[in-house]
Amino acid sequence: MAATATPNPKVNRIGLPILDYRGGKSTLCAGCGHNAISERIIDAMYEMGVEPERVMKMSGIGCSSKSPAYFMSRSHSFNSVHGRMPSVSTGAILANHTNMLLGVSGDGDTASIGVGQFVHMMRRNLPMIYIIEDNGVYGLTKGQFSATADLGSKLKTGVINDLPAIDTCALAIQLGATFVGRSFSGDKKQLLSMLKAAIAHKGTVMLDVISPCVTFNDHEGSTKSYKFMQDHDEPVNEVGFVASFEDIEVDYDSGSVYEVEMHDGSSLRLRKLQEDYDPTDKANAVKTLMEAEANHEVLTGVFYIDTEKPTFTDLLNMVDEPLATLPESLTRPPKETLESLMKALQ
Amino acid sequence: MATGDLALGQEQGAISTQKRVVNDFSINVATVNGSGSQSANSVLLKSIFGMGVPVSGKNLFPSNIAGLPTWYIIRANKDGYVARTRDTEFLVALNPETAKSDVMALPAGAVAIYEESLNLKQYRNDIVCYPVPFDKITASVCPEAKLRKLVKNMVYVGVVAQLLSIDLAVVEAGVKKQFAKKQKVFDLNFGAVKAGWDFAQEKLVKQDPFVIEKMDKTAGKIIIDGNAACGMGAVFAGVTVVAWYPITPSTSLIEATTDLLKKYRVTPEGKATFAVVQAEDELAAIGMVLGAGWAGARSMTSTSGPGISLMGEFAGLGYYAEIPGVIFDVQRTGPSTGMPTRTQQSDLLSTAFLSHGDTKHVLLLPGSVKECFEFGYESFNLAERLQTPIFVLTDLDLGMNNWMSEPFAYPEKPLDRGKVLTKEDLDKLGGFARYKDVDGDAIGYRTLPGTMHPKAAYFTRGSGHNSSAGYTEKPDEYQEVMDRLARKFDSARKLVPAPVAVKNGTSRVGVLAFGTTDFAMRESLDQIKKQYNKDVDYMRIRAYPFAHEIHDFVASHDRVYVVEQNRDAQLESLLKLDLPADQVVKLRSILNYNGLPIDARTITEEFATKEGL
Numbered sequence: 001m002a003a004t005a006t007p008n009p010k011v012n013r014i015g016l017p018i019l020d021y022r023g024g025k026s027t028l029c030a031g032c033g034h035n036a037i038s039e040r041i042i043d044a045m046y047e048m049g050v051e052p053e054r055v056m057k058m059s060g061i062g063c064s065s066k067s068p069a070y071f072m073s074r075s076h077s078f079n080s081v082h083g084r085m086p087s088v089s090t091g092a093i094l095a096n097h098t099n100m101l102l103g104v105s106g107d108g109d110t111a112s113i114g115v116g117q118f119v120h121m122m123r124r125n126l127p128m129i130y131i132i133e134d135n136g137v138y139g140l141t142k143g144q145f146s147a148t149a150d151l152g153s154k155l156k157t158g159v160i161n162d163l164p165a166i167d168t169c170a171l172a173i174q175l176g177a178t179f180v181g182r183s184f185s186g187d188k189k190q191l192l193s194m195l196k197a198a199i200a201h202k203g204t205v206m207l208d209v210i211s212p213c214v215t216f217n218d219h220e221g222s223t224k225s226y227k228f229m230q231d232h233d234e235p236v237n238e239v240g241f242v243a244s245f246e247d248i249e250v251d252y253d254s255g256s257v258y259e260v261e262m263h264d265g266s267s268l269r270l271r272k273l274q275e276d277y278d279p280t281d282k283a284n285a286v287k288t289l290m291e292a293e294a295n296h297e298v299l300t301g302v303f304y305i306d307t308e309k310p311t312f313t314d315l316l317n318m319v320d321e322p323l324a325t326l327p328e329s330l331t332r333p334p335k336e337t338l339e340s341l342m343k344a345l346q
Numbered sequence: 347m348a349t350g351d352l353a354l355g356q357e358q359g360a361i362s363t364q365k366r367v368v369n370d371f372s373i374n375v376a377t378v379n380g381s382g383s384q385s386a387n388s389v390l391l392k393s394i395f396g397m398g399v400p401v402s403g404k405n406l407f408p409s410n411i412a413g414l415p416t417w418y419i420i421r422a423n424k425d426g427y428v429a430r431t432r433d434t435e436f437l438v439a440l441n442p443e444t445a446k447s448d449v450m451a452l453p454a455g456a457v458a459i460y461e462e463s464l465n466l467k468q469y470r471n472d473i474v475c476y477p478v479p480f481d482k483i484t485a486s487v488c489p490e491a492k493l494r495k496l497v498k499n500m501v502y503v504g505v506v507a508q509l510l511s512i513d514l515a516v517v518e519a520g521v522k523k524q525f526a527k528k529q530k531v532f533d534l535n536f537g538a539v540k541a542g543w544d545f546a547q548e549k550l551v552k553q554d555p556f557v558i559e560k561m562d563k564t565a566g567k568i569i570i571d572g573n574a575a576c577g578m579g580a581v582f583a584g585v586t587v588v589a590w591y592p593i594t595p596s597t598s599l600i601e602a603t604t605d606l607l608k609k610y611r612v613t614p615e616g617k618a619t620f621a622v623v624q625a626e627d628e629l630a631a632i633g634m635v636l637g638a639g640w641a642g643a644r645s646m647t648s649t650s651g652p653g654i655s656l657m658g659e660f661a662g663l664g665y666y667a668e669i670p671g672v673i674f675d676v677q678r679t680g681p682s683t684g685m686p687t688r689t690q691q692s693d694l695l696s697t698a699f700l701s702h703g704d705t706k707h708v709l710l711l712p713g714s715v716k717e718c719f720e721f722g723y724e725s726f727n728l729a730e731r732l733q734t735p736i737f738v739l740t741d742l743d744l745g746m747n748n749w750m751s752e753p754f755a756y757p758e759k760p761l762d763r764g765k766v767l768t769k770e771d772l773d774k775l776g777g778f779a780r781y782k783d784v785d786g787d788a789i790g791y792r793t794l795p796g797t798m799h800p801k802a803a804y805f806t807r808g809s810g811h812n813s814s815a816g817y818t819e820k821p822d823e824y825q826e827v828m829d830r831l832a833r834k835f836d837s838a839r840k841l842v843p844a845p846v847a848v849k850n851g852t853s854r855v856g857v858l859a860f861g862t863t864d865f866a867m868r869e870s871l872d873q874i875k876k877q878y879n880k881d882v883d884y885m886r887i888r889a890y891p892f893a894h895e896i897h898d899f900v901a902s903h904d905r906v907y908v909v910e911q912n913r914d915a916q917l918e919s920l921l922k923l924d925l926p927a928d929q930v931v932k933l934r935s936i937l938n939y940n941g942l943p944i945d946a947r948t949i950t951e952e953f954a955t956k957e958g959l
Contacts, residue, residue, distance in 0.1 A: 020800070051798070052800075052803075053795075053796065053797060053798045053799065053800070053802060053803065054796060056641065056795045068805075069805060069817065073803065074800050074803050075795075075803050076793075076794075076795035076796075076802070076803045076804065076806070077803070077804075077805045077806060078637070078640060078806045078807075079805065079806065079807040079808070079809065080633070080636075080637075080663065080808070081633075081659050081660060081663055081808060084629060084630075084633045084659075084660070086630070086633075087589075087625065087629065087630040087631075087632075087633025087634045087637065088633045088634070088636060088637035088640070089637060090589075090623065090630075090633070090634045090637060091587060091589065091633065091634035091635060091636060091637025091638035091639070091640070091641070091643070091645060092637040092638065092640060092641040092795065093637075093641075094586075094587045094621040094623070094634070094637075094638050094643065095586070095587055095637070095638040095639075095640075095641035095642050095643035095645070096641045096642065096643075096794070096795060096796050098796060099641070099795055099796045116626060116627065116629075116630075117626065117629070117630055117633070120625075120626040120630065316618065316621045317616070317617060317618050318617060318618050318619075318620075318621055319613055319617040319618065319619055320617070322641075322642070322796065323586035323587060323619065323620065323621065323638075323643050324586070324638075324641055324642030324643045324794060324796075325642060325794070326584075326586065326619055328584060328760060328761050330613070330619050331584030331585075331586060331611070331619055331644070331761075332582055332583070332584040332757075332761065333581065333582065333610040333611070335756040337610055338578075338582060338754065338756045339756075341578065342568055342753035342754060345568035345569060345570050345753075346566065346567065346568050346753075
């Protein structure tokens with residue numbers, strides 16, 4: 001019998017087809033922004049050729065936090081408790097700093113119940129990609145405002161939000177995260193480039209991704225709806241990313257592009273859309289975000305990047321091997337050590 | 347001669363002929379918090395230890411940095427009893443604020459040493475008073491005024507040592523050890539000791555019966571506090587991730603652990619084989635412990651009651667998602683903030699069932715510093731073997747006070763890292779189901795993130811899951827996992843430290859106790875024998891879930907007293923849940939919960955009343 005020639009599936013640089021980056025079937029609502037973000041995560045991990053087994057998918061509780069089940073089934077995943085993804089992630093990376101942390105949280109999980117752990121994680125510059133799937137409402141409990149809902153935005157029931165939003169990006173920049181940006185689940189190109197750059201970054205990447213809730217917050221009067229984002233999305237820069245393994249020469253006017261060299265030799269190219277926006281100027285980044293809020297604009301793009309600051313795991317000066325699997329000879333001091341300790345106590 | 351200061355006047359002759367009290371009394375040093383008396387107390391304690399006399403020290407201190415009263419109680423006892431006694435016979439009254447009440451609390455025939463200006467003899471004529479011009483003596487040996495507050499403490503060490511006939515060379519060795527390598531500090535401090543000694547020798551006439559005489563009962567023994575011993579246990583268990591939040595009385599456990607890690611767990615290249623993180627709160631601390639345990643590290647935290655309360659939700663996740671981790675709980679007096687610097691055994695119920703839903707935890711209950719060390723390392727083996735958080739419950743009395751002990755033995759068994767599948771295992775097996783009971787011991791196999799096999803990953807969650815770690819809301823799948831967890835808890839009964847049958851003879855009456863109650867319990871049993879000629883059996887519980895020996899012990903006695911240091915009879919409550927109904931009626935309580943460590947006399951009296959002796 002003649003062999004049927006099957007076309008080789010397309011594979012990435014480590015020889016894996018995109019299928020190996022997929023997850024289970026999503027149980028979120030059709031049209032939910034979170035599903036689009038899961039797709040971009042799959043694309044970014046595939047295109048960057050990340051080994052799935054090296055990724056630790058983390059989450060808290062909420063619609064967003066269910067999503068790690070819907071991408072990268074070959075990665076270990078930890079759906080922890082509400083608002084506590086940062087601490088669990090911290091422990092996990094200390095146990096094995098050769099792995100990569102990818103966390104998916106929501107606006108309630110981050111900015112309300114989890115704001116305490118969130119700020120301390122930012123402060124530590126823990127090496128982690130922290131994604132907020134931000135829709136301004138609690139979905140699983142049927143549509144209450146979250147702390148990122150904008151002042152004056154309206155619930156389906158007609159209730160008006162009378163408290164100011166917490167700007168997680170401004171907070172993250174001020175506290176010490178070293179790669180901070182905002183995107184929109186509906187902007188495939190921008191989100192993919194930002195995620196790929198995030199994979200190349202060493203330190204805390206905090207991405208606030210506006211991700212409309214089609215069931216509870218996609219109506220007239222919502223500031224987190226598809227329509228509102230299409231009308232109000234103001235990119236500060238156009239995000240381009242060239243991975244270290246890509247051999248692409250792009251001609252560009254250096255005056256119009258801010259180029260950042262990443263740790264792994266990749267290049268993040270931020271085309272200036274707003275006049276001379278400098279993503280390494282911390283104070284200006286926060287000021288720009290505050291001004292945008294006053295003008296009812298939703299800024300997107302990479303707001304801040306610092307490729308020099310040591311990460312939390314750098315500061316701990318650990319051995320190169322993962323602590324988790326160090327041999328007993330390195331973790332249990334010898335008998336003589338105990339004997340000398342005992343002698344000193346006599 | 348300071349004969350004019352003798353409180354007992356004409357009774358002087360009686361005292362000199364009364365029976366000497368050798369190596370069996372307690373010294374109470376009353377000072378002000380922040381006055382730096384700790385080194386002096388330590389030198390005095392170690393001097394008695396150096397005389398070969400069994401000794402224990404208890405710091406009764408306020409929740410305050412400086413200014414409030416502090417008492418340090420040293421008990422010397424030739425028979426080796428180290429529990430607190432109700433009375434102290436030898437008072438060093440250095441705190442003017444409490445001096446009157448301190449002296450009024452003394453039993454007749456006791457001794458008071460005090461700054462002479464306090465004139466304490468006016469309050470009592472049935473004790474021996476030794477007024478000492480502490481300030482004058484201190485000034486003579488310490489020209490630097492700002493150091494005098496500290497140096498004054500060493501003067502009392504000299505006075506006490508002379509009055510008790512402690513060998514001055516032994517005291518000198520103690521001071522040397524305390525100020526190791528700092529010659530100048532040693533000179534100043536020993537100078538003060540010597541000045542106190544000389545004053546006592548020249549100016550005081552010994553009128554009390556208390557003396558320390560050389561024995562050989564401390565040879566080869568060590569002195570250590572329980573927190574340091576727990577920390578040492580953790581280091582010899584190969585702990586790699588430590589996350590914590592400061593809280594009295596557990597802070598020194600982490601400090602001891604960190605000191606040892608820095609000293610013994612750095613590679614020749616200067617790299618750490620550990621990570622210590624001071625977290626933002628106890629929620630984060632336990633979160634880090636579980637994250638690290640999940641990813642394969644030996645992880646721990648240490649806390650006290652309020653921290654335990656905060657850890658509740660995570661503890662349930664650890665139980666249900668089956669993640670190893672070790673939590674040391676150095677219990678203090680609750681509820682709420684309670685008395686943070688006082689002791690209690692009152693977290694038993696809250697830790698046993700910490701978190702919502704059907705959650706049960708394994709508790710280890712060390713009863714000595716030696717067991718702090720042993721359970722300190724064994725807890726990590728159990729955590730990884732059972733894949734669950736293990737709580738090690740000590741208390742402030744054990745954790746923060748100095749105790750004598752046999753030296754700790756090096757753990758002979760290699761580390762038990764539990765059931766972890768490697769890439770090679772997966773190559774052979776082709777896959778695995780995380781929560782499946784393959785071996786019949788109700789413990790599944792796990793993999794660690796970073797295992798380079800396409801079938802290594804599984805999804806960890808606190809939501810309903812089936813034996814393959816998949817999300818479920820199916821009644822039978824949910825229940826299968828819950829039933830297995832119950833069986834796993836039953837497996838733990840055989841793995842945790844077995845109880846110790848301290849005495850199991852033919853008596854119809856037994857007692858059960860755990861932790862620091864043991865010290866007073868043993869002494870009380872001797873008192874009961876001596877006073878009432880009654881033998882009582884005694885079993886010391888060392889872990890929860892309860893081993894079958896505990897059931898047998900209750901079954902083989904008519905009445906069983908459960909002696910513990912809390913108001914609500916928490917150990918008894920746990921036993922009631924575990925024992926068959928016909929056995930439950932045998933249990934009776936003896937409780938102590940005023941914040942002070944339990945003493946033998948309290949147990950003896952209550953036992954005698956309840957037994958109608």
